[in-house]
Amino acid sequence: MADLVWILVSAAVVNNFTLALFLGLCPFLGVSGKVETALRMGLANIFVMVVTAVAVWALNTFLLPSAPYLRIIAFIIVIASLVQIVEMAIKKLSPALFRALGIFLPLITTNCAILGLAIFSTNRGYGLVEGVFFAVGAGIGLTIALVLMASIREQLELADVPDAARNMGLVLILAGALSLAFMGFAGLFSTA
Amino acid sequence: MFETLTFRHGVHPPELKQLTAHLKIRRLPYPAEVVLPLSQHAGTPAKPIVRAGDRVERGDLIAEPDGWVSSPVHASASGTIMELGLSPHPDGTFKPALRLAVEPFSGQIPRPRLVPDWRGLDRAGLLAAVQQAGVVGLGGAAFPTHVKLKPPPDKPISMILVNGCECEPYLTTDHRSMVEYPGRVHLGIRIMMRILGVSKAVIGVERNKPDAIDALARTRPDDLDVTVLPLTVKYPQGAEKMLIEAVTGREVPSGKLPMDVGVVVQNAASVATIAEVFETGLPLVERIVTVTGLGVRKPANLIVPVGTRLGDLLEACGGLTDDAREIVFGGPMMGAAQANLDTPLTKGTTGVIVLAARECKPQASYPCIRCGHCLDACPVFLNPQQLGTLAAAGRYDEMAATYHLNDCMLCGCCSYVCPSNIPLSQQFAAAKAALRQRKPAA
Amino acid sequence: MTDPRLLVTASPHLRSRDSTPTIMWSVVGSLVPIVVFAGYAFGPSALLVILASVAGAVGAEAAWGRTGVVGDGSAVITGLLLGLCLPAGLPLWMAALGGAFGIGFGKTIFGGLGQNVFNPALLGRAFLQAAFPVALTTWPAVDGVSWWSLRGDNFALPLMSSQVDAVTTATPLGLMKFERIATPVRDLALGTTAGSLGETSALLILVCGGYLAVKNYLNWRIPVSILLTVAALSGVFHAIDAARYPTPQFMLFSGGLMLGAVYMATDMVTSPVTNRGSWIFGAGVGALVVLIRLWGGLAEGVMYAILIMNALVPFINRATQPRVFGTGPEKVSA
Amino acid sequence: MPDVSAFVVSAAILGGVGTVFAAAIAVARTKLYVWEDPRIDAVAGLLPGNNCGACGLAGCRAFAEQLVAGAIQPANCTVASPDMREDIAGYLGVDVGAATPRVARLLCAGGSDVAPHRADYVGLQTCRAAAAVAGGGKACTWGCLGLADCREACDFDAIYMNDVGLPVVIPERCTACNDCVEACPKDLFTLMPTDQHLLVQCRNLLDGEAATGVCAVACNGCGRCAADGAPNLISIESGLAVIDYSRNAAASPDAIRRCPTGAIVWVDGAQQLGRARLATVLEGAGR
Amino acid sequence: MTHGTPSAPPARPSASSQRLIATLGGFGALAGLLIVSVFVATSPRIRANKAAALAAAVQEVLAAPDRYDTLYVTGTTLSPTLPAGADADTAEAVYLGWRGGAPAGYAILAAGPGFQDTIRLLFGYDPASSQLLGMRVLDSKETPGLGDKIFKDAGFVEQFARVRAPLVPVRDGQGDGLPNELVMITGATISSRAVVQAINTTLERIGPIIAAHVPREPQP
Amino acid sequence: MSPRQPAPPSTEFTKGLWRENPVLVQLLGLCPALAVTNSVANSLVMSAAVLFVLVGSSLLVSTIKRIVPSDVRISSYILIIATFVTMADMILEAYVPVVHKELGAFVALIVVNCIILGRQEAFASRNPVGRSLLDALGMSAGFAMTMLLMGTVREVLGSGTFLGVSVFGPRYEPWVVMILPPGGFLTLGVLLLLFSWYTRRGDARARAASSGGADVEEAA
Numbered sequence A: 001m002a003d004l005v006w007i008l009v010s011a012a013v014v015n016n017f018t019l020a021l022f023l024g025l026c027p028f029l030g031v032s033g034k035v036e037t038a039l040r041m042g043l044a045n046i047f048v049m050v051v052t053a054v055a056v057w058a059l060n061t062f063l064l065p066s067a068p069y070l071r072i073i074a075f076i077i078v079i080a081s082l083v084q085i086v087e088m089a090i091k092k093l094s095p096a097l098f099r100a101l102g103i104f105l106p107l108i109t110t111n112c113a114i115l116g117l118a119i120f121s122t123n124r125g126y127g128l129v130e131g132v133f134f135a136v137g138a139g140i141g142l143t144i145a146l147v148l149m150a151s152i153r154e155q156l157e158l159a160d161v162p163d164a165a166r167n168m169g170l171v172l173i174l175a176g177a178l179s180l181a182f183m184g185f186a187g188l189f190s191t192a
Numbered sequence B: 001m002f003e004t005l006t007f008r009h010g011v012h013p014p015e016l017k018q019l020t021a022h023l024k025i026r027r028l029p030y031p032a033e034v035v036l037p038l039s040q041h042a043g044t045p046a047k048p049i050v051r052a053g054d055r056v057e058r059g060d061l062i063a064e065p066d067g068w069v070s071s072p073v074h075a076s077a078s079g080t081i082m083e084l085g086l087s088p089h090p091d092g093t094f095k096p097a098l099r100l101a102v103e104p105f106s107g108q109i110p111r112p113r114l115v116p117d118w119r120g121l122d123r124a125g126l127l128a129a130v131q132q133a134g135v136v137g138l139g140g141a142a143f144p145t146h147v148k149l150k151p152p153p154d155k156p157i158s159m160i161l162v163n164g165c166e167c168e169p170y171l172t173t174d175h176r177s178m179v180e181y182p183g184r185v186h187l188g189i190r191i192m193m194r195i196l197g198v199s200k201a202v203i204g205v206e207r208n209k210p211d212a213i214d215a216l217a218r219t220r221p222d223d224l225d226v227t228v229l230p231l232t233v234k235y236p237q238g239a240e241k242m243l244i245e246a247v248t249g250r251e252v253p254s255g256k257l258p259m260d261v262g263v264v265v266q267n268a269a270s271v272a273t274i275a276e277v278f279e280t281g282l283p284l285v286e287r288i289v290t291v292t293g294l295g296v297r298k299p300a301n302l303i304v305p306v307g308t309r310l311g312d313l314l315e316a317c318g319g320l321t322d323d324a325r326e327i328v329f330g331g332p333m334m335g336a337a338q339a340n341l342d343t344p345l346t347k348g349t350t351g352v353i354v355l356a357a358r359e360c361k362p363q364a365s366y367p368c369i370r371c372g373h374c375l376d377a378c379p380v381f382l383n384p385q386q387l388g389t390l391a392a393a394g395r396y397d398e399m400a401a402t403y404h405l406n407d408c409m410l411c412g413c414c415s416y417v418c419p420s421n422i423p424l425s426q427q428f429a430a431a432k433a434a435l436r437q438r439k440p441a442a
Numbered sequence C: 001m002t003d004p005r006l007l008v009t010a011s012p013h014l015r016s017r018d019s020t021p022t023i024m025w026s027v028v029g030s031l032v033p034i035v036v037f038a039g040y041a042f043g044p045s046a047l048l049v050i051l052a053s054v055a056g057a058v059g060a061e062a063a064w065g066r067t068g069v070v071g072d073g074s075a076v077i078t079g080l081l082l083g084l085c086l087p088a089g090l091p092l093w094m095a096a097l098g099g100a101f102g103i104g105f106g107k108t109i110f111g112g113l114g115q116n117v118f119n120p121a122l123l124g125r126a127f128l129q130a131a132f133p134v135a136l137t138t139w140p141a142v143d144g145v146s147w148w149s150l151r152g153d154n155f156a157l158p159l160m161s162s163q164v165d166a167v168t169t170a171t172p173l174g175l176m177k178f179e180r181i182a183t184p185v186r187d188l189a190l191g192t193t194a195g196s197l198g199e200t201s202a203l204l205i206l207v208c209g210g211y212l213a214v215k216n217y218l219n220w221r222i223p224v225s226i227l228l229t230v231a232a233l234s235g236v237f238h239a240i241d242a243a244r245y246p247t248p249q250f251m252l253f254s255g256g257l258m259l260g261a262v263y264m265a266t267d268m269v270t271s272p273v274t275n276r277g278s279w280i281f282g283a284g285v286g287a288l289v290v291l292i293r294l295w296g297g298l299a300e301g302v303m304y305a306i307l308i309m310n311a312l313v314p315f316i317n318r319a320t321q322p323r324v325f326g327t328g329p330e331k332v333s334a
Numbered sequence D: 001m002p003d004v005s006a007f008v009v010s011a012a013i014l015g016g017v018g019t020v021f022a023a024a025i026a027v028a029r030t031k032l033y034v035w036e037d038p039r040i041d042a043v044a045g046l047l048p049g050n051n052c053g054a055c056g057l058a059g060c061r062a063f064a065e066q067l068v069a070g071a072i073q074p075a076n077c078t079v080a081s082p083d084m085r086e087d088i089a090g091y092l093g094v095d096v097g098a099a100t101p102r103v104a105r106l107l108c109a110g111g112s113d114v115a116p117h118r119a120d121y122v123g124l125q126t127c128r129a130a131a132a133v134a135g136g137g138k139a140c141t142w143g144c145l146g147l148a149d150c151r152e153a154c155d156f157d158a159i160y161m162n163d164v165g166l167p168v169v170i171p172e173r174c175t176a177c178n179d180c181v182e183a184c185p186k187d188l189f190t191l192m193p194t195d196q197h198l199l200v201q202c203r204n205l206l207d208g209e210a211a212t213g214v215c216a217v218a219c220n221g222c223g224r225c226a227a228d229g230a231p232n233l234i235s236i237e238s239g240l241a242v243i244d245y246s247r248n249a250a251a252s253p254d255a256i257r258r259c260p261t262g263a264i265v266w267v268d269g270a271q272q273l274g275r276a277r278l279a280t281v282l283e284g285a286g287r
Numbered sequence E: 001m002t003h004g005t006p007s008a009p010p011a012r013p014s015a016s017s018q019r020l021i022a023t024l025g026g027f028g029a030l031a032g033l034l035i036v037s038v039f040v041a042t043s044p045r046i047r048a049n050k051a052a053a054l055a056a057a058v059q060e061v062l063a064a065p066d067r068y069d070t071l072y073v074t075g076t077t078l079s080p081t082l083p084a085g086a087d088a089d090t091a092e093a094v095y096l097g098w099r100g101g102a103p104a105g106y107a108i109l110a111a112g113p114g115f116q117d118t119i120r121l122l123f124g125y126d127p128a129s130s131q132l133l134g135m136r137v138l139d140s141k142e143t144p145g146l147g148d149k150i151f152k153d154a155g156f157v158e159q160f161a162r163v164r165a166p167l168v169p170v171r172d173g174q175g176d177g178l179p180n181e182l183v184m185i186t187g188a189t190i191s192s193r194a195v196v197q198a199i200n201t202t203l204e205r206i207g208p209i210i211a212a213h214v215p216r217e218p219q220p
Numbered sequence F: 001m002s003p004r005q006p007a008p009p010s011t012e013f014t015k016g017l018w019r020e021n022p023v024l025v026q027l028l029g030l031c032p033a034l035a036v037t038n039s040v041a042n043s044l045v046m047s048a049a050v051l052f053v054l055v056g057s058s059l060l061v062s063t064i065k066r067i068v069p070s071d072v073r074i075s076s077y078i079l080i081i082a083t084f085v086t087m088a089d090m091i092l093e094a095y096v097p098v099v100h101k102e103l104g105a106f107v108a109l110i111v112v113n114c115i116i117l118g119r120q121e122a123f124a125s126r127n128p129v130g131r132s133l134l135d136a137l138g139m140s141a142g143f144a145m146t147m148l149l150m151g152t153v154r155e156v157l158g159s160g161t162f163l164g165v166s167v168f169g170p171r172y173e174p175w176v177v178m179i180l181p182p183g184g185f186l187t188l189g190v191l192l193l194l195f196s197w198y199t200r201r202g203d204a205r206a207r208a209a210s211s212g213g214a215d216v217e218e219a220a
């Protein structure tokens, strides 16, 4: 249990996917403009990550032992196709949910964070439960980073930012500051 | 009870009332000309019924109300109507007004009893008489009094609340009225009680006017349920929502009126005026005005004919000092600066403050440091910090939709406390104006 | 009467006397005793380090800020506070670099005073700590050296590492975390222990902060909620396992908590504007301090706790908009 | 160790995975597909994307939907260049359509040289804020305050403030989006078709010397233009000349010749509002 | 972008399902073939690299044995053969070194959470004397300049060739001189403790298994 | 760019360097740009891998673009890209094992690198083979340029070395933060600010040069 907590906390804050591992930055910059959108994107991410964790576990257990060199390609295809199908299903079954979360799904599919999750949990040899905890932690971490950044950016939209700094450079510097702040979580729960 | 009766938040500006608080009310000599705007009240402007060259006596009707939420205008002096033209208005624009040349040596004797005796009137008659006498609120907004005295039947009124706070610094108009005419206040309450069918009245007075509290308590008629309630000295204690909160502990719901909580709030001088018009039979043609500030030579509390031009008034007060710099109608917290000495005083002018240059050095503005002092000051619990940032970005719709701009009463507390000197309430006034202008177009 | 040339301005025509520069310079004034105490405890090195970080901060403000903003005094505060959370033996070039980074990347880039998200002084320190972790955790010993001696290689050449091996020692928090040795609270309160320049005299900081709180230049709710949260949480854990977790008194008076709670968490620009938000912010800082100190990898967590909560401030502000008069359930505001 | 079987296995796995998911997608797209006219996105992509609302619709995408539906014509987008309109028309196979171009016109010529301030306004430097403080301190309370709210409101950089502090509209850039009209607290902008040339650049309701006392180029209501212009084209209402544009066809520059203050003008292209203009007006009026 | 005006408005999806499946299936098979070819070409080198890296590490922690055997942990015993169903790359193993015909100690893998992320290391251990023989960090993300001293600080690493299990971490200058004390790195206490902890926990589990194992030199 | 005539081939190459630089302008592929630029060597190897994948898949995609049905377009591209990535991964592991280990998962993550998929979607699937090749080369060069820039700044400040060679001498105090995550964000942030400052200055100049009468009057 303690290990599971550590996996979750570590993925969420200590080794935050966005701020410490540099995963999923393109959408991080793209959809962190509004808190509302950021939150939805985060939730959609958690969902896809859990789906991914399960798929990865299945692949690692049943298919890949016989052909480990197909790992990358199998992961990506399975994830991409799964998400596409889920997307279509949501669009059909619940248009409201689709508008809220679904529109982010294609953005997420082709995103480092998802494949990164797959590769990390494979490298660390996570089982199904550990993998899901890892996925939830990573998703929460991504959501935290997105929402924090979005609320900061909403505030800065009204600030007197010099024209020359009104671009993504500023967002990256903010991410740097956030990343500095998150260094405070280093070593959390890692030593008894 | 010590220091308990008040509202939450608010500010403590210096009171600065000592210049005129002790001065007896005097009568201003008639000027050579008065200018009577057709729009001296909230609501539809009055319709003129005289033409250039007409001769009128003091108190004669010269413009009649145009509908229910409207108020008539009466000649404030005997003389001749010169023209109906545009005249500068206290709101900074030019508005239609009747110019009247005052007869130089007239005794200014009005026709007898233009307003009937109140004792013989029923409710409807009283209400009609109040409207015909041109009585409007003298607390600043000049809202026609008869409208407030006829609430819709589904809004039962249980209390009359007389606003004797005069929380604005400098002003002593209501103060002197209460000290010198406490009987009129009580008579006014009696008449309002009859109109509204209410038996309970409370007079709220800030503790810094002990002589007024004393005078009102001394003259209180035994047969009326009237309480004189001393209140904490804090701005804006006199704002009606704050006053109601202090006295009843209830909040007037956002977007609602005092009558929604069963209260009618009327300024003390307005109440005295109701009594006065019935007592004298003369409609509302003059009012008490405090002329004060470091920029005027002889500060005074004056009875002034409505329509007297600012320049004439100041001259009667010894003129401006050499360093007079800014002239404000109303109190220093909410009053409006005037650019034109030809502007006439209207029924709603509570005071004239002349600020000296040393009082109004323009202070440098700094960026907002998010100190939150404005949030702690705002009596209606808005977030002026956020509103100010949104205003600067021109996001007026968001201000109204999310941050309750419409609840802002422009009291100026936020601007007063802001250490960065951000003109918050001015931004809000501008935002409201922009939204108002945009609304009808859309 | 001749028409005077009148002025027309918007109401209100009266303004309170406080102004932003007044507030800022008052804070500077209130920091003077703390700086003097740092000088007394750590010798000339202390004053040099503080001077260097102020120079870095003010220099950056003058170079990159809008014209004429140095006079508002806020950059001086940044420099002073940064200096106060550095070790005395730090090479001066690092102190100046920290000040310049804090102002440049923590403030002017957002548009200067009032626009920043993170506390510039702490951002500068976080940068320094991540850049030069060893130098930033080299604590000179408090006693056994003459007042006049430098407490480290303050004069190391820019970009170069220090050449002198100073006498160093562990901080009370380091001793606690890694050795489970508690320093007596009396020593902590009086400031006779090792640590950064301003984390030494908790009592003095409380007194100076009290002055600012009385003048309403800082929001007392923030330090109060931080200290209460730390005391409560550490009290609970100490009660559960006294051998493992330090006493609340130790937690309150050790490390940078006092300086952080009184002077840094209260930076109005980077803390919530609402009073309800301030309580939440303070509680958050307190909880994070306890979390990092008790279970984190670092001995001290005040800086990171405040920075992390800084990042949450826009969110807290959104979530704690005041209840507008005449709407919703009536509540008595704090 | 890799031998032939590895090749077979991997080809089979990947081929199989590909096949399975292709089949799944094939099923999904028939069962789950939600159709949306792709032309809407395409047309929205061809529009300028300013979302200015000048077309009267809620942004460019709404305009695109209407275009695809055939409810409106490409020319209704005043912001798009002629090329862009043609692209859209070509793409949808419809007519570009025609709309009379309109531009914003300023109804004031009282720059700082001719219309003085009575009092010094100090405070927030926007027209909107100043207007609420004793009208901004300008002697003519109808006149332009020159604090450029309109320029700030214009998304198309079509307005610049000239040497006497008046906003000048650059007709080539103006898209008639109405933003400046809404921004001006003194209601000094109006959108006019470019084929209307006669214009009274004044809204001051005072007459005679009261008017010229506050602004040298104010309309003083003397009535000369009404007399010189076509019958019923111009009338004087409360001290101001008012043009009846329904009779625009009868308008000619004759009407402006005798105007003593130059308040009425004949515009073609940009309005002339600077010092240079004043010199010619006053010279022409023999003053 | 160069595509300018889009061409004809795309109508509803058109391709037949068979074509879909054929395309994706075909590409899949093709891709599989390509990858396998490269795999076949590179895998000997990759394996050699890995083996070399492992050999170097074992060399270091067992003080240069002549050679070593891979023993897989099967339940509570060690066996030279891969347990059924396990994968050679992932199955837990220890390495038994031989020097001059005698066992030179076991090289054991250990891992544990460090300051930033998991630290993975290999250490040499002699069950007879409970003596450590050496330690090498294989993988860590510890902070450069601080935490990375656990493999860059020679003084720290050398201690592992002498110290006895179970290890007891002590601060510099504060130990009692006992044989199982290990001096931590000042400024990187956490990382050094993490190393100690990882070794101790691994030994707790594997120590008895190793102790029970009788080294038998397999036939060359 | 005029939508009607195609641009000369040379600009297909040069646009990627500056005007449409994938990292600085399109803000794509940021993850590797931040994650692996903590040393110049890593940056270079990563750039080479991207070059290999981008060029390979662009060639293939532009060749087969006609036979892929639109519903499985993206899936097929991903399949193709993943194939090249897997190949690159194995080749790197075989020939530069040390760097491969440092790059970690980021070689595999080239699959989802937004630059590559973006180029297939936006360019290779609509253009002939030759142009696609130029485009791919240009984009890779632009990527490599930025990576090199970042790698240089971060290695020089963060370790005091360039490609492992000391720059400031032995007494240099490295700014460790530069090779940590915050340093990556800060470096790219500053780079973007400088870039935008530079382009804005250029724009302002161009504007001043081509300004019409109105702007002249405005200046007066």
Ligand SMILES: Cc1cc2nc3c(=O)[nH]c(=O)nc-3n(C[C@H](O)[C@H](O)[C@H](O)COP(=O)(O)O)c2cc1C
Residues within 6 Å of the ligand: B042, B137, B139, B140, B141, B142, B143, B147, B148, B149, B151, B239, B240, B257, B258, B259
């Ligand atoms: C649009 C409007 C409508 C009002 N209608 C009523 C009304 O129907 N009855 C009433 O008693 N007061 C009415 N009031 C008067 C207000 O209660 C209040 O007394 C007046 O606005 C002056 O308040 P102030 O000086 O605090 O601004 C109305 C006010 C406004 C602005």
Ligand SMILES: Cc1cc2nc3c(=O)[nH]c(=O)nc-3n(C[C@H](O)[C@H](O)[C@H](O)COP(=O)(O)O)c2cc1C
Residues within 6 Å of the ligand: B136, B137, B138, B139, B140, B141, B142, B143, B163, B164, B165, B166, B167, B168, B174, B236, B237, B238, B239, B240, B241, B265, B266, B267, B268, B270, B271, B334, B409, B410, B411
């Ligand atoms: C901020 C503010 C302060 C006010 N202060 C006073 C005051 O001190 N005395 C007063 O009679 N009315 C004051 N008013 C006006 C009252 O709200 C209310 O309109 C008035 O008492 C109604 O009486 P009337 O209609 O007779 O004027 C204030 C209004 C506002 C918005």
Ligand SMILES: Cc1cc2nc3c(=O)[nH]c(=O)nc-3n(C[C@H](O)[C@H](O)[C@H](O)COP(=O)(O)O)c2cc1C
Residues within 6 Å of the ligand: A183, C129, C130, C131, C133, C137, C170, C174, C178, C297, C298, C299, E115, E116, E142, E143, E144, E146, E147, E148, E185, E186, E187, E188, E189, E190, E191, E192
């Ligand atoms: C940016 C940064 C990185 C750090 N990295 C490590 C690390 O990798 N390993 C470690 O044990 N401690 C690390 N620390 C923790 C501190 O140096 C901590 O004070 C130290 O581990 C304990 O100090 P001591 O050994 O002097 O008692 C780091 C601290 C900071 C601020």
Ligand SMILES: Cc1cc2nc3c(=O)[nH]c(=O)nc-3n(C[C@H](O)[C@H](O)[C@H](O)CO)c2cc1C
Residues within 6 Å of the ligand: B369, C023, C024, C027, C074, C075, C077, C078, C079, C081, C107, C112, C113, C114, C115, C116, C118, C119, C120, C121, C122, C212, C217, C218, C263, C264, C265, C266, C267, C268, C269, C270
């Ligand atoms: C009570 C108080 C505390 C402050 N604390 C800090 C601080 O911790 N760090 C800092 O850089 N500036 C501080 N300032 C100064 C100023 O608010 C700060 O530089 C702003 O963040 C710059 O926008 C403080 C100011 C006040 C009034």
Ligand code: SF4
Residues within 6 Å of the ligand: B377, B378, B379, B380, B381, B382, B383, B384, B407, B408, B409, B410, B411, B412, B413, B414, B415, B424, B425, B428
């Ligand atoms: S002016 Fe408006 S926002 Fe400001 S304190 Fe008064 S009511 Fe609140």
Ligand code: SF4
Residues within 6 Å of the ligand: B367, B368, B369, B370, B371, B372, B373, B374, B375, B384, B385, B388, B414, B417, B418, B419, B420, B421, B422, B424, C273
């Ligand atoms: S009082 Fe002024 S500085 Fe303080 S938060 Fe409000 S607007 Fe900002």
Ligand code: SF4
Residues within 6 Å of the ligand: D103, D104, D153, D154, D155, D156, D157, D158, D159, D169, D173, D174, D175, D176, D177, D178, D179, D180, D181
């Ligand atoms: S804001 Fe006015 S000037 Fe600018 S484009 Fe719109 S209508 Fe024309």
Ligand code: SF4
Residues within 6 Å of the ligand: D106, D127, D143, D144, D145, D146, D147, D148, D149, D150, D151, D167, D183, D184, D185, D186, D187, D188, D189
């Ligand atoms: S036209 Fe109106 S908005 Fe424009 S500067 Fe003049 S007053 Fe301001």
Ligand code: FES
Residues within 6 Å of the ligand: A023, A024, A025, A026, A027, A110, A111, A112, A113, F028, F029, F030, F031, F032, F112, F113, F114, F115
């Ligand atoms: S490279 Fe784009 S999300 Fe990582």
